[in-house]
Amino acid sequence: MTAATGMPLVAAAGPIGGLSYNTLVVLAGVATVGFAAGVAGTLALLRRRPLVGDAAAHATLLGVGAAFLLTGRRDLPTLLAGALVAAVAALVVLVFLRRIVRTRDDAATAIVIGVSFGAGLALLAGITARGLPGGAGLEQFLLGHTAALTAQDALLLAAASCATVTLVAVAFKELVLVAFDAPFAAAIGRPVGLIDTALVALVAVMVVVGLPAAGAVLVTALVVIPPVAARQWTTRAGRMLLLAGLFGLAAAVAGVLASTLRPGLATGPLVVLAAAAICFVSFAVAPERGWIWRRSRLRGGEASP
Amino acid sequence: MTATAPILELHDVTVAYGRRPVLWNVDLAITEPCLFGVIGPNGAGKSTLLKAALGLVPVVGGYVRFFGAPLARVRGRVGYVPQRETVDWDFPVSVMDVVLMGTYGRLGWLRRPGARERELARHCLDRVGLVGLADRQIGRLSGGQQQRVFLARALAQQADVYLLDEPLAGVDVRSQEQIFEVLAAVRDEGKLVVVVHHDLRTAAEWFDRVALIDMRLVATGPTAEVLTPDNLRRTYSGRVELLEELGRAVAERGRTP
Ligand SMILES: Nc1ncnc2c1ncn2[C@@H]1O[C@H](COP(=O)(O)OP(=O)(O)OP(=O)(O)O)[C@@H](O)[C@H]1O
Numbered sequence: 001m002t003a004a005t006g007m008p009l010v011a012a013a014g015p016i017g018g019l020s021y022n023t024l025v026v027l028a029g030v031a032t033v034g035f036a037a038g039v040a041g042t043l044a045l046l047r048r049r050p051l052v053g054d055a056a057a058h059a060t061l062l063g064v065g066a067a068f069l070l071t072g073r074r075d076l077p078t079l080l081a082g083a084l085v086a087a088v089a090a091l092v093v094l095v096f097l098r099r100i101v102r103t104r105d106d107a108a109t110a111i112v113i114g115v116s117f118g119a120g121l122a123l124l125a126g127i128t129a130r131g132l133p134g135g136a137g138l139e140q141f142l143l144g145h146t147a148a149l150t151a152q153d154a155l156l157l158a159a160a161s162c163a164t165v166t167l168v169a170v171a172f173k174e175l176v177l178v179a180f181d182a183p184f185a186a187a188i189g190r191p192v193g194l195i196d197t198a199l200v201a202l203v204a205v206m207v208v209v210g211l212p213a214a215g216a217v218l219v220t221a222l223v224v225i226p227p228v229a230a231r232q233w234t235t236r237a238g239r240m241l242l243l244a245g246l247f248g249l250a251a252a253v254a255g256v257l258a259s260t261l262r263p264g265l266a267t268g269p270l271v272v273l274a275a276a277a278i279c280f281v282s283f284a285v286a287p288e289r290g291w292i293w294r295r296s297r298l299r300g301g302e303a304s305p
Numbered sequence: 306m307t308a309t310a311p312i313l314e315l316h317d318v319t320v321a322y323g324r325r326p327v328l329w330n331v332d333l334a335i336t337e338p339c340l341f342g343v344i345g346p347n348g349a350g351k352s353t354l355l356k357a358a359l360g361l362v363p364v365v366g367g368y369v370r371f372f373g374a375p376l377a378r379v380r381g382r383v384g385y386v387p388q389r390e391t392v393d394w395d396f397p398v399s400v401m402d403v404v405l406m407g408t409y410g411r412l413g414w415l416r417r418p419g420a421r422e423r424e425l426a427r428h429c430l431d432r433v434g435l436v437g438l439a440d441r442q443i444g445r446l447s448g449g450q451q452q453r454v455f456l457a458r459a460l461a462q463q464a465d466v467y468l469l470d471e472p473l474a475g476v477d478v479r480s481q482e483q484i485f486e487v488l489a490a491v492r493d494e495g496k497l498v499v500v501v502h503h504d505l506r507t508a509a510e511w512f513d514r515v516a517l518i519d520m521r522l523v524a525t526g527p528t529a530e531v532l533t534p535d536n537l538r539r540t541y542s543g544r545v546e547l548l549e550e551l552g553r554a555v556a557e558r559g560r561t562p
């Protein structure tokens with residue numbers, strides 16, 4: 001795996017804190033990705049569709065493999081374009097199963113995840129077994145591996161993330177309206193189906209963009225965990241959005257930094273562990289909703305009826 | 306819009322979910338501003354009737370007109386209060402945020418509510434007696450207060466027709482009075498207020514006109530003429546316990562001034 005990667009980041013001595021220019025750019029790019037994933041995830045959670053990203057994410061592997069086989073190239077834009085096509089295809093199949101075949105929501109999601117992920121793994125295994133030139137290293141998309149990213153890759157990821165955040169910021173009022181009360185939104189003439197589709201598309205884009213940092217298996221966590229943690233701290237959607245972004249950013253940066261400690265370390269698990277730590281702290285100590293607060297309130301409340 | 310067009314007209318409306326029709330051939334025209342009750346048993350299709358009028362469920366036969374025009378042309382004049390259970394009350398928005406949503410129809414997609422909208426929202430909250438709770442998260446309200454927030458949001462739509470789905474469900478007697486008084490005041494401003502309602506006693510007391518519904522229109526007209534034992538028996542066929550309530554409803558109506 002290491003043989004095929006670009007420049008070894010840890011070894012390169014850099015100007016700031018021993019980090020190279022490339023590492024810093026990658027770090028900044030991944031920070032943007034984390035922020036945007038938290039932002040898009042907040043809306044998905046508020047619309048009560050936290051798992052749409054999961055089906056899309058597991059399908060990306062198939063897209064990465066197919067893009068490599070079809071084009072023979074393994075630069076990030078090509079592979080991610082393949083991943084995006086696969087993610088969208090998975091979501092279309094999901095809608096088909098739910099609407100036309102009338103499968104239950106969770107069953108449909110499980111089917112799409114299982115089938116697309118299995119096919120993706122098989123495809124990558126086939127590519128590796130045949131020893132196709134450049135095929136090695138594709139499995140980095142399984143668990144995420146930022147060490148292989150170039151500064152240019154990072155800029156691409158950052159640009160897509162900024163676009164996502166901008167779209168959410170512009171449409172925030174409408175997205176919250178639909179998430180809170182879709183029948184009312186429809187009654188005042190909003191195209192609820194279209195807005196939902198746009199939201200799912202944004203999540204699909206963020207899942208693809210988060211792929212290098214977190215990998216197909218874990219990238220959903222980057223979309224789901226920061227908003228859940230943020231919800232603990234606030235009762236306002238706007239603040240939740242900002243907090244989820246910051247939590248996602250912190251988790252992504254922490255995970256990437258930790259992964260530079262040893263060469264060959266997958267980034268995804270570290271990013272998710274960092275996010276989980278933030279979430280755990282939020283569950284424990286957040287005012288009003290945290291369990292420490294609730295316990296102390298219970299005890300204090302015993303005196304008065 | 307012609308001078309004679311009814312405020313709300315349903316012409317031979319049939320609605321189906323999938324292939325199963327749940328409302329058959331409803332013909333209903335409301336020509337005068339009034340407090341209009343839609344009454345019927347559970348599953349009678351009352352919510353469906355409102356949703357069909359608002360275009361939220363497709364009408365498979367017949368048509369709906371507001372002021373003689375299809376809804377798309379007069380959307381700004383129609384306000385809506387969905388059934389309370391349709392939303393997640395743990396949602397992270399404040400009372401003020403929710404009432405401001407009533408102004409979104411006018412604001413369009415990109416403009417955000419400003420000082421004028423906040424002023425309007427505050428006024429609407431005042432009308433339903435909740436102005437002190439503007440900053441509270443909506444989950445920390447009682448059921449009756451939540452209903453009044455929804456009512457305030459509809460008022461902020463500044464509509465000419467209001468369609469309300471069970472705004473009095475799960476509300477205690479005092480809040481009921483309060484909500485009915487607001488609705489009557491809206492009617493007195495010359496607006497049509499259509500209310501899906503369950504309780505026959507309060508229905509007889511407050512509504513000017515009613516429609517009895519049980520998958521089809523059983524009867525409609527002035528409340529006193531429609532809420533007859535015969536009509537109620539036809540609407541609530543087989544539901545014996547309701548006949549008792551019916552007796553009370555008729556007695557109550559005799560006492561109201
Ligand atoms: N989305 C839906 N899909 C399929 N059937 C539905 C749907 N919504 C309602 N129905 C069915 O349509 C019928 C009418 O439902 P509706 O909600 O309009 O009744 P209602 O009179 O409002 O009842 P309630 O008093 O319980 O609110 C019921 O038999 C219900 O099962």
Ligand SMILES: [Mg+2]
Pocket residue numbers: 351352353388470
């Ligand atoms: Mg109903």
